[in-house]
Amino acid sequence: MSRKYSIGDVARKLNMTTRTIRFYDQKNLVKPESIGENGYRYYGEEQIQRLELINYLRGLNFSIKQIKQLLNDQKGSDSLLLLFQKQIEENDAQIADLKQKQTQLRHLAKTIATRKIDADGLTDIAKIMKKETRLTNLRRKMWLFSFSILLIEVLGIFSAYQFKQSNALPVMWLSIATMLVLIFGLTAFLTKYYYDQVEYICPNCGTKFIPAMTTFIFSAHTPKFRRLACPHCHQKSYCLEIAR
Structure with missing residues (x-):
């Protein structure tokens, strides 16, 4: 028998407030698995996972309405999987970039500690440290x-x-x-x-494409997705937005 968690247990487990969990219940995003005779809410692992997902999407500035649309969409799980894979790639790139910067910082700190740096040298260091994406x-x-x-x-x-x-x-x-x-x-x-700066990835076939301008303007969208029909597989889904 799977374990049941009280609303307080869930709040501590996910670092949330009980008020937020009740709010998601009122918005029909996550209903408790059962309600005891005493009126207490009890949640299972499935509800906890759903709450964790909603917390993540809220952290990406998704609105409650957008989350509900995405979770209720037939291809929503594919879109979310694409988002997570893209986020993992971005995190790996950031980790690699931070490791490179750490190596540079250690080298620069060693250089400054071992010899005097003139004005030209400081200019070179400034150029190395300045990097914008x-x-x-x-x-x-x-x-x-x-x-x-x-x-x-x-x-x-x-x-x-x-x-x-x-x-x-x-x-x-x-x-x-x-x-x-x-x-x-x-x-x-x-x-x-x-x-002109963005394009989209279809969660169904992985095709990168640029929609028509009118489609771009009037399609439903969230902070990371836009609901578009893929020109390759013709499936309409929440496609991940990326920079060109």
Whole structure:
């Protein structure tokens, strides 16, 4: 007979709060295996594994709605397997990169300790230590563009309010129109820019592909996936998003 865990046991085992576990119950994500006569919830290994998976996806900024869609999708398990395999590859690459950096740091520390480094030498060290990944740069640019759009929206609303207060209605409408043009223009540019930087992997056949722009815009998506039809196997699934 499989062991049953109380909600407190599960909370300690997964480093969660009982409130969070009850919340997932209310959202129909993880129901207890049984409820005792005393009203206590009891969970089995299957529910614990599901909670662990939800915790991981929440850590990747998946919303409750997105997690529910993914878990209920017929090909959801294939998409998740693809995500985990990709994450393992990324972790292995990060570990290798950290090991290389550790080797460099030890070598640099030994060099500095054994002889005096002049200005040119320090410049060389700075070049060695400075390394940015393409993904990091892309995220920074996306945040900058998003902040610019938000700033334009705030300034536009504030300006329109000021013009309305002074009864300058024509100027107010001109301000609103200008704001909308800028917002839609920047949003279109940001969408196109992001579209040009990413591609997708089908969880069914492993094909890498780039969807049509309109499909990209209107398809359902999560922080790591987009629901697309593979051009090779024609299966519609949550495909993993990667940089080109």
